[in-house]
Amino acid sequence: MIAFLEAGLNSLAIHHIGNKLRNERFVLSDEPVALQDQLLSQLLMQYFLSGFDKVNEIFRLYHPSGDLNLNEVYHFASAIFDEPESFQENSKQLAKHLYESQNHPKIKPGELYIAYFEQVQVDGELHNAIGIFKSETKETYLKVFPQKDGFGLSYEQDAIDIRKLDKGCLIFNTEKEEGYKVAVIDNTNRGQDAVYWKDEFLKLRVRNDNYNQTTNVLGVYKNFVTEKLDDEFEMSKADKIDLLNRSMKYFKEKDSFDTEEFGQEVIGNEQGIASFLNYKKGYEDEFETPIPDSFDISDAAVKKQSRVYKSVLKLDKNFHIYIHGNKELIEKGFDDGKGMNYYKVFFKEEN
Template sequence: MVTFFEASLETISVHHVGNQTQEEMYALSDQPLELKDELIPNLLMQYFLKPFEKANEVYHLMHSSGDLALNELHHFASQVFEDNSKFHEASQQIARHLYKVTNHPNIKGGELYVVYFKQVQIEGNPLDVIGIFKSENKETYLKVYPDQGGFQVDYEQDAININKLDKGVLIFNIEKENGYKVVVVDKTNGGQEAARYWKDEFLQLKIRNDSFNQTSNTLGIYKNFVTEKLDDEFEMSKADKIDLLNRSMKYFKEKETFDIEEFSNEVIGNEQAIESFKNFKNQYEQEFDSPIADNFIISENAVKKQARVYKSVLKLDKNFHIYIHGDKELIEKGFDDGRAMNYYKVYFKEEA
């Protein structure tokens, strides 16, 4: 979704943001970073942008009041997109804003990089982009070098691994009135409260309600419905639940569009269960203020992502795992009175 083979790094400013609850301060640079080595910009491009190549979710900046002008990042980004000469000043304001919301004891301090890129593509559209990145975790590296006919070993502490971006966000100069197109990376956490501050407090994001999001949400809602809700209304074995999950995944893999009536009839089949699923879906939409259309184009990437968490494994005590991928009629559950234990009988033609 995000590519950068034609992109260029125009300007970068670096600051340090500590944790105010740990009595750490922030330190602002006086001017943008001067990149003298031609290799450094290429390394930085890899460090900053490569993690976004697999980002599928697109967000918009928002504000809880509904007034987008109150979102700090939207305000600073708009300033810079309108007048590039305000870039460094805006980067300082971004650092101050991040420090203001860094108020949980588990949040690590670190360097903040604010970068202006050109020609970064999202959904095939090359755009100017403001990137904001934070490095929190440092590593120690060994260096081996020739010395007097042999070799010496040295090390460097508190160095940054350019293959491990901790936190980052790209704000694309498009759809300003909706909160710009935004993609985000957050690979660090210090507990749920600490992890939330980047997306929810610093950026204040809402996910774009596109086909990826609609596909992902529908699969997630259905999975929760099968694993959590069905037991309240029906007596179902775990094998039956796995079958329902497998049938839903088969539907999403084979179809190009989702239709709730078609899905309900083909996958669920039972009228009472269908009504229960629709009510469950409506409750989700109301609780999270995230409407899902009854018809939408299925996102292949969202299906692949959800397939990783759709479990087709039947776990039996600590002795056996049965993987169920096909016809549930080929597996039978029973009870052995002599052993006072449950059992499964599995039918097959060939042993692989």
């Protein structure tokens, strides 16, 4: 979805951001970084961009009021796109906004990089992009060097591993009226201190494209089967796994999703179909995320969701049965003599 074969790094500003709640300060630079060294530019491109080639989910900037201009990142990014000569000054404003957005004492200080890229590819189209990156994790590196009697050894502290980007986002100069296309990475924080990057600083919402539509339907259906069905139907775990397997088969074999077709082929029960549609409608209303009745299926989203679709039937602590196909080949029963449940499994060959 995102590629950099034709990309170039045009401008770069570096600022330092401390933690406001720990009374740490920020330091702003007045001049952009000189980029005459070609090797340095290549290393920076690798550091900033290499992690985005695996990013499929695209967001957009927004503001709760509905006025995009009140989103600070949107405002300053738009100013840079409109007047590239204002890059350094607006990079300072982005740094100040990040400093004010930090709302947790555990947020680490670090360097903030604001970059202006040309010709970055997203969804098959080339666009200029603004990159915002923060480095929080520092490493110590050993350096070996030749000397008179052989080799010497030294080290460098507080260095940056260019293979590990802590936080980053790319704002593509397209779909401005909708809040731009935005790709985001956050590899350091998973708890309450993490929300500031996406929620407080950037203020992001998921862009309702086919990747997210595919993800949403698979997620809603999985929750429907695992959490809702027991309220209305009496079903075994094997039957639930079968329903999940059938839905994943549908998404892997089809090029597009159709709500009516999905209901008939996967659920196959009018009462169950109606229950699923009601559950889906509840999700759309609660999260203000409409899911269209038909859309093109994203293979990347299916691949990601297949990892969390469980097809394992766990029996006490003794057995796990992996169910991948025809549920008619497994039967559940109860043994009165042992007072225990059992499953009978039919197969042709033992591998």
